[in-house]
Amino acid sequence: MVLVAGVGFYWRHVGDMLERDATSQITLAGNETAESFERAIAADQRIVDTIAITVQQNYPWRSRAGLERFLRLQVKYNEFENLGIIPLHGGEVISAKPGLTDRAWLQEILLRGLEEDTFVSARQTDPLGGPEVFVQAASLHNGEEPVGVLFALIPTKRYQSSLKLTSVGDGRVFVVARDGRVEASSSASQDTNIFTTLAQAKFARPNSLESVRKQIQEGKTTFVRYQLNGSPRLLYGMALKINNWYLLSVLPTDFIQAQAQHLTWLSLALFACICLLFGVLLAYMFRLREYSNRQLFNTAFVDSLTGAYNLNRMADIFPQRLRELPENAALALFDILKFKVINDMLGYERGNVVLKQVAFLLRGNLMPGECFCRSTADNFLLLLSYKDRRELRTRLSGLATLIRRNCTVSDSCIMVDGAFGVYELKEPIPFYIALDRAHLALDNAKHSSTDTIQFYDEKDRHRIVRERQLENTMEQSLEAGDFTVELQPKFDFQTGQMKGAEALVRWKQTARGLVRPDDFIPLFEKNGFILRLDMFILQRVARLLSCWKEQGKQQVPVAVNFSRLHLNDSRYISQMLRTLEAYGVSPELIEVELTESVILNNWELAQSVIRGLHNRGFSVAMDDFGSGYSSLNVLKSLQFDTIKLDKEFLSGCEQDATARRVIQGAVEMIKSVGATIVAEGVETAEQAEFLRKIGCDLAQGYYFSRPLATEEFEQLLSQQNK
Ligand code: C2E
Ligand code: CA
Ligand code: CA
Secondary structure, eight states: OHHHHHHHHHHHHHHHHHHHHHHHHHHHHHHHHHHHHHHHHHHHHHHHHHHHHHHHHTTTOOOHHHHHHHHHHHHHHHTOSEEEEEETTSOOOEESSOOOOOHHHHHHHHHHHHHOSSEEOOOEEOTTSOSEEEEEEEEEEETTEEEEEEEEEEEGGGGTGGGSOTTSTTOEEEEEOTTOBEEEESSOOOOSBHHHHHTTOEEOTTOOHHHHHHHHHTTOOEEEEEEETTEEEEEEEEEOSSTTOEEEEEEEOHHHHHHHHHHHHHHHHHHHHHHHHHHHHHHHHHHHHHHHHHHHHHHHHBOTTTOOEEHHHHHHHHHHHHHHOSSEEEEEEEEETTHHHHHHHHOHHHHHHHHHHHHHHHHHTOOTTOEEEEEETTEEEEEEEESSHHHHHHHHHHHHHHHHHHHSOTTSOOOOOEEEEEEEOOSOOOHHHHHHHHHHHHHHHHHOSSOSEEEOOHHHHHHHHHHHHHHHHHHHHHHHTOEEEEEEEEEETTTOOEEEEEEEEEEEETTTEEEOGGGTHHHHHHHSTHHHHHHHHHHHHHHHHHHHHHTTOOOOOEEEEOOGGGGGOTTHHHHHHHHHHHHTOOGGGEEEEEEHHHHHHTHHHHHHHHHHHHHTTOEEEEEEETSSOOOHHHHHHHTOSEEEEOHHHHTTTTTOHHHHHHHHHHHHHHHHHTOEEEEEOOOSHHHHHHHHHHTOOEEESTTTOOOEEHHHHHHHHHHHHO
16 A cells, blocks of 8 residues: 555656656757747848849849849759749849739738848748748848849748757647747648647646737747647747747657656666565575574584583573473483593593484483483483383483493493483472482482482482581681590400590581581591591690690500591691691601501502601501401501401301301401401490400400590590509
8 A cells, every 4th residue: 555655656756857857858949949940040031131132233134034044043052932023113023933923912022021121921822832931031222222122932841840849759849920820830730720729728727728828929938738639738838039920849748657657667666676685685684694593592502512402501491391291300410420431541532422422312212392401521411201200210221221232432342331310390490409409319329339320319408408507617616626536445355455546526516416427527528628627636636645645644546537638638747747746746656547448549649658657657557447358468568557347347247157257367367467456346245255356456346435535535544544
């Protein structure tokens, strides 16, 4: 609709413009035509004047035959219709073509010729029956005295060419007298009076036939629009300098409509082309934008290695995908176990191949509505739908088997094993919290030797919360003296004498009372705080020993537990020495306890640290012997002063003869390298009796004494001295 209106408006506008253009053109062309017509008449007048001069010279025209010949020559030469001389004082007319006998006609010409310098008659037919002509005349003189008139009959057709409207299409021009009589025209016109023709015209307001007639009669410049036989015309009229004549230029303006239409179509076509071009450009831009958006999307949301979504994308789509899943939903976090080993041993390229394969297998095993992403280097997070835990477990273990079978790196024996941590989405919680919980379950799965598919348990979360609490207060507690030492005495199996003690840390928490080390040591090993705590305990032990010395009490050696983390600390031994020095305590009174597992995992490091400790005078004990797989060779080459049998060894040994034999074998082995044997966790008289019998040196356990507060221990020490 708007387009149609627009085209209509445009059409009209173009039409108006073209019409204005036509108006100014017809004005110009009309003026030019008038000039050229007047020039043509003047030129013919000049010819008549020139001939008149020759004729004058031959006055008194005795040689009639000679004159007639001359006139005939001039007629021919100038293409006149006739040329003649009318003598003023009677006598025959001398003319190129004879037979002019109309006296009245001759008389009028004679009079007008003498009166007017330039005489042009109205259009008339040649009196001798030739074509239509104008009569032009020049007076003839003998000296000052007029003697006659020379006249020429000039065919009106001769002016047709000067009346052509130059540069304006097929317009027509009329020279009319003020009464409308047509004197000459640009074509062989049938019109005799212009008003007769215009009487049939329909004039555009405010013009009318009358107004046009009036303007012509008054010789005013006219501009009129009218329609003749349905075709529009433009008429321009102006006065001529000859005979009060008037020049009318008529231009049919159909062509304006046609041109406007043509121009409009042309413009429309151009417009359409521009639109098309614009459209193509726009489409191209859209495609470009779409492409760059896709690129951007890929960079922002797709993992470039595997083509899987990345974690951001997963977080984005998680809420909606979760809503759309028909059954129960779970987040399963898959971790490739020992992926670092694959990278280290086979290179990143091969590692990448494994990741791609895993992604491929996971993608192929998704069900409708499920999705997955690569969340970190070797972790994939899956949003799965399931019926019950059993079914989900079966599905995940099937997936793990599939991955193991298909991803094992070719020409190497490295298996791609994985662990799953699963969080069942039973309550509406934010994505990242659900992910955290899946992580927690995965941590358990990674550390479990038996089951690598672990479901998140609320207890795990409580444990984590508890750990955070502990971490938040540990520094403060250390400064406030909330960590204390209990001493568990060790007794000689043979004499029953107390031979030493083990220092065991306790954490006095205002809210929870006394906290046992098993609840916080693993956490402190994770966050490194154990390094400071162990040194603190050593310092407390050193302080006790120096007190005992000052008070004249017996100084028994005290065993202090040290975490495996110290082995990597080059300042470890010097730090211990500084602490002991500060209290003037000799290293001989300190027994360093290192657990068996630490020693087996860092064989060479352990060896050098133990050597260093020996060199400084410390004695070294292997704690928890039997929890690992120490061999005789280990015992021999590490040269421990003491070996402590793990308390797990003893549990249930009363009823189990085999267990007893194993303990006996171990004791014999230790004896063979000359180390002191401490039996830990002795809880019953039977155990004590058995251990004593097989040759254990020292006993440590509830049967003999629980770990004691320092004051209690000091009492025990004093009693023994008495
Ligand atoms: P551990 O070094 O093997 O210490 C012996 C543990 O056995 C102590 O537990 C002790 O109370 C317990 N125990 C002693 N006799 C018996 C018994 O007859 N029956 C049973 N069931 N247990 C007995 P505690 O004090 O809870 O310490 C646990 C572990 O914490 C220690 O095991 C040691 O590995 C670690 N630990 C304790 N204090 C420190 C410390 O200052 N530094 C470091 N790094 N670790 C420490
Ligand atoms: Ca110990
Ligand atoms: Ca132990």
